Amino acid sequence: MDDAPIENAKSDTSSFVFQRRKAAPGDLRRFLRRQMRLRLQRVLRNNYVQRPLFWIGTVLGIAWASPLTLVGLLLALPVALLRGHMQLVRGHTIALLVRGPIADWLLNRHPFGPMNAMALGHVVIAEYQGLSARVLIHELAHVRQAARWGPLFPFAYLASSAWAAIRGRNAYWHNRFEIAARKAEKHF
Numbered sequence: 001m002d003d004a005p006i007e008n009a010k011s012d013t014s015s016f017v018f019q020r021r022k023a024a025p026g027d028l029r030r031f032l033r034r035q036m037r038l039r040l041q042r043v044l045r046n047n048y049v050q051r052p053l054f055w056i057g058t059v060l061g062i063a064w065a066s067p068l069t070l071v072g073l074l075l076a077l078p079v080a081l082l083r084g085h086m087q088l089v090r091g092h093t094i095a096l097l098v099r100g101p102i103a104d105w106l107l108n109r110h111p112f113g114p115m116n117a118m119a120l121g122h123v124v125i126a127e128y129q130g131l132s133a134r135v136l137i138h139e140l141a142h143v144r145q146a147a148r149w150g151p152l153f154p155f156a157y158l159a160s161s162a163w164a165a166i167r168g169r170n171a172y173w174h175n176r177f178e179i180a181a182r183k184a185e186k187h188f
């Protein structure tokens, strides 16, 4: 919608009136939608909104992924009790990081081959030696995936591996969730 000056035919040529050009209904809808989107973006950028939104999202994600986290906690318990330790880490989400000799033992026997770390819901079990910031970012990406998919995550993960294997690709490397987690590492 533009304000276009047009000449008023009745008066002399020096006087102009501003007449609103008639906009097509589609234009108006697009304009209003864009205005609404901009206003929403401005509100979402506001820190007072972003912080509570982060926490609401995190709490919902924790609740949704809780069945997986429970399995993670069952594995984490012996790791922590036998000369291991736990700490809370926070990136774009929060997770309980657990390390210890039992974790090293478990990770060397991972079904996909020896691993540096693995995420089960909001629990990350990691090796003492193999844990780096990059590995942690990778695992936190899996935590976010679990928060998004909830109890469906293991099935979606396995389906993606199966799909990769059917196409003659590597079930781990070409799994879409692994590809996304590797992409997250690049932001490190």
Ligand SMILES: [Zn+2]
Binding pocket: 138, 142, 177, 178, 181
């Ligand atoms: Zn991974």
